[in-house]
Amino acid sequence: MIAEDSALLREGLVRLLVEEGHEVPAAFGDAASLLEEMRERQPDVVVLDIRMPPTHTDEGLRAALEIRERRPGVGVLVLSQHIEHTYAAQLLAAGADRVGYLLKDRVAQVDEFLDALERIRAGGAAIDPEVVRRLLVRTTHTDPLARLTPRERSVLEALAEGRTNTAIAHQLHISLSAVEKNLNAVFDKLDLKQGPDYNRRVLAVLRYLES
Missing domain, CATH: 1.10.10.10 (Winged helix-like DNA-binding domain superfamily/Winged helix DNA-binding domain)
Structure with a gap:
C-alpha cells in the first residue's frame, strides 16, 4: 500500500510496482486513509511520504511509527524530500527489521528502489546511502x-x-x-x-x- 500526497508520484509508484509484478491493493493521498484501510487488511510493505496533509509536517512518520508498533510484521518504507536524520533514527529506534528510509530521488533509480523494497519485505532494512554519507560528513x-x-x-x-x-x-x-x-x-x-x-x-x- 502507498500513502503519498503527490498524485503524480503516487500514480507513478503504483504503475512501476504493478509493472514489476507487485500487487498494490490501495494508494492514498494521506496517512489517515492508509491507517484506516489497514484495519481491514495487512500488506507486506507500506510506502509513505513523511510530509502529508493536513499539516504537511510529520504525518507520514507518525503513521509509520504506529504501524511499526501495532503491525510489526508489515514492512515500512518512508520517503523524504530532504535528509532528516532524526526521523531516520526514530524509525530505527524499535529495531532495524522491515524498515527503510529513502530520499525521493532514489525512486528514479528503479533497481535500487526495488532492491530496497525487497530487503524490507524480507525482514531487513534499507537506509538511503546519501543519508549515511551526509551523516558521515557531519x-x-x-x-x-x-x-x-x-x-x-x-x-x-x-x-x-x-x-x-x-x-x-x-x-x-x-x-x-x-x-x-x-x-x-x-x-x-x-x-x-x-x-x-x-x-x-x-x-x-x-x-x-x-x-
Whole structure:
C-alpha cells in the first residue's frame, strides 16, 4: 500500500510496482486513509511520504511509527524530500527489521528502489546511502566515531544502509571474516557490549545516526 500526497508520484509508484509484478491493493493521498484501510487488511510493505496533509509536517512518520508498533510484521518504507536524520533514527529506534528510509530521488533509480523494497519485505532494512554519507560528513573529532579506522567506518556505513555481513563483504571486496572482525572492533570502540536484551547492530546504527 502507498500513502503519498503527490498524485503524480503516487500514480507513478503504483504503475512501476504493478509493472514489476507487485500487487498494490490501495494508494492514498494521506496517512489517515492508509491507517484506516489497514484495519481491514495487512500488506507486506507500506510506502509513505513523511510530509502529508493536513499539516504537511510529520504525518507520514507518525503513521509509520504506529504501524511499526501495532503491525510489526508489515514492512515500512518512508520517503523524504530532504535528509532528516532524526526521523531516520526514530524509525530505527524499535529495531532495524522491515524498515527503510529513502530520499525521493532514489525512486528514479528503479533497481535500487526495488532492491530496497525487497530487503524490507524480507525482514531487513534499507537506509538511503546519501543519508549515511551526509551523516558521515557531519561527525566531529569529539564524536566516538572519530575513533574508528577508515575500514571500520566503511563497514559501519554499509551496515547503516541495512546490508548483511555477506552484502558488506561483496560491496567492500573483503572477506566475510574481515567484515566480522571490523564489526566487532566497531562494537568495542562504541562500547556496545554483547547482551541478550538488545541488538548491537541496531545500537551501532542508532549511534551512527545520532552522532
